[in-house]
Amino acid sequence: MQHLSTPQCPAPPTSLPTRDQCGIKEEITKQSYTFTSPCVLPQFPLYWLSVPAILKGWMDRVLCRGFAFDLPEYYNDGYLKGKLALLSLTTGGNKKMFSKDGAKGYFRYFLWPLQHGVLHFCGFNVLAPQISYAPEFASEEERKEMVASWAQRLKTIWTEEPINCTSPWYFGQ
Numbered sequence: 001m002q003h004l005s006t007p008q009c010p011a012p013p014t015s016l017p018t019r020d021q022c023g024i025k026e027e028i029t030k031q032s033y034t035f036t037s038p039c040v041l042p043q044f045p046l047y048w049l050s051v052p053a054i055l056k057g058w059m060d061r062v063l064c065r066g067f068a069f070d071l072p073e074y075y076n077d078g079y080l081k082g083k084l085a086l087l088s089l090t091t092g093g094n095k096k097m098f099s100k101d102g103a104k105g106y107f108r109y110f111l112w113p114l115q116h117g118v119l120h121f122c123g124f125n126v127l128a129p130q131i132s133y134a135p136e137f138a139s140e141e142e143r144k145e146m147v148a149s150w151a152q153r154l155k156t157i158w159t160e161e162p163i164n165c166t167s168p169w170y171f172g173q
């Protein structure tokens with residue numbers, strides 16, 4: 001029987017990183033893009049009913065207190081109010097799997113933390129999501145329809161009404 005050795009922790013740093021080493025300049029640039037853009041439109045694959053780590057990291061670094069919100073400036077008074085946000089995502093499961101009685105549960109349930117807890121919290125006007133269900137299992141014709149639908153929608157997002165980012169929209173009455 002092989003015994004596992006005790007993992008060795010790396011030595012602590014001898015000095016603290018500088019602001020440049022922490023990526024402060026890069027984050028300020030990303031915040032500038034976010035602030036000057038009229039719409040934030042992350043496109044991502046749904047990953048464990050959430051966003052991939054790289055998008056979570058972007059939210060943590062860019063949508064931070066003092067830039068996107070402060071207390072009590074959040075939700076309708078968040079610093080990014082007046083800007084649009086639209087989540088565009090793909091899933092590994094079909095539409096039925098994301099229905100109220102589906103295996104994954106209703107898609108609005110897992111969107112609550114992202115749309116309400118992150119985007120609306122920062123002041124965004126949140127548009128209904130664009131969801132492409134199981135593109136890897138769709139036929140070529142179905143994938144073309146998904147792309148055509150998305151292309152058509154992008155032409156009209158400026159006239160769409162934001163969703164009512166309150167619990168009844170997500171969970172019903």
